[in-house]
Amino acid sequence: MAAQPLAAANEAAKPWVSPAASAPIAVPRTTDWGRALPFVGPVVLFIVWDLVVRLGLVKPILLPPPLAALGALANGLAGGALLGDFAVTVWRTVQAFGIAAVIGMPLGVLLGSNEKAYRSVEFLIDFFRSTPSSALIPLFLMIFGVSDINKVAIAAFGALLIVTFNSAYGVINARKQRVMAARVMGATRWQIFKDVLVWESLQPSFVGLRSAVSMALVIVIVAEMFIGADSGLGNRIINAQQVMNVKDMYAAILAAGALGYALNVLFLLVERRIVHWSGR
């Protein structure tokens, strides 16, 4: 019986809560829309593409309906002939890129940490970096012949210059204050190199690696088109074009695009993992 007034007292002692606080919180719903935004562009592109074909603005022999091209892409990658060519191109690109990274990064870091050495080869690197690698294809043909090695070698060469250049600049432009901080703590030149310079160069190196993998893919595809290849996406694109098989050609082009995009995203993800301090 005595409990009743006590309960009433408790009721009264409850802190005042604003009615707004107890109302359900309306979550802004714009986020759902935001997620869909990246798909707007591709969808619009496919609609325009479809309309262009349907209205006959472009001859069907030059442009297949988008669904036909996408169907050929899906069929091809689901075990068709396209998959084999796709895998060959991936493998060549990976080989070329691997060679470029394994040689280019250490070389760039070494050159960058010795400014005199870098200045003495700077012109060569800049010159060949500015030379379109495809212009060197005949030269590489003479050296390596019409072989698989040739395609990998020329792509590796083009990618190597990019990696070397970026790694070297990463070391050269290392934050002076971090180097000073290490020096004032008594670090030797070697310790500054391995504890500061190499790390400082990682982020620009990754920028280099990302451009290098794109470059390697470009050169591999060009080489597959014009250096007597019998496999690879480049070869497939040019063959389909020769026989006016536009459906297959567009499927191969889309596959090449998807490959380039996927490599780029992959490198961004790896970079974010390894260079976790980047941009902070």
Next chain:
Amino acid sequence: MSRFLNAPVFADVPTRPFQPGPAGTHITIRGLTKYFAGWPLYENFDLDIPKHKIVSVFGPNGCGKSTLINMIAGLVPIDAGEILFDGKSLKDTKIGYVFQNYREAMFPWMRTIDNIAYPLQLAGKSKAEVDRRMAELVASFDVKFDLNRYPYELSGGQQQTASIMRALAPEPEVLFLDEPFSALDFEMTLFIREKLQEVFIQTGTTMVLVSHDLEEAVYLADEVLLLTKRPTKVAEILPYTDPRPRTTATLSEPSFVAAKKRSLEVFQREVRR
């Protein structure tokens, strides 16, 4: 005959003998000369920095306050002169340095704790020694944040606390601080100022502090070193002897106000000159 007629016109000037500073001097600077773009910044500059004291360096813009401590710390080469620590050269002296820009002083690829331990690793200390020293530092700084985080995950004040811990980790003879508070908000400035004072009371480490805030300079100092415009000379060295620990109450003591007023007078005299 011609040997005497065409004799060299310069006389043999004897080199100035080395003059040691007064008793209790830690850092002796003699004949320091530094040119910047052909103009003298320091010319024949002499200074004695006392041991177990905090010296605040204050002066007009561009007089080279930071350059002075950078030259003493060996970060900026000098053109001529001699800098000795208890008679030793820099090479044989352990120093600590706290930068204004903590963001570019810490190594973001290392966890904060490894950043702080880095100078100990450089000195080749064993794991046990490093751990013991780290525990000591954490206790004396009363660290409330997670040292296993990366520096960029900490607030500015926490990062600067960590970089002061890093500078103090090897138990340096001298600690240089280049405007350590200017990138911090007021709350963190107060906090780190108190920490520095505590560390100084505990260890008596000689400190040289560059500051652009006169109140802060006087508050922490045993001596305020006021510099002239370039070519830079010592304008005056003002002692400030209020006992430690100094608190916010110190800021309104007549002795503090007088010291600050005197410093300001000298500063203004030098700026107008």
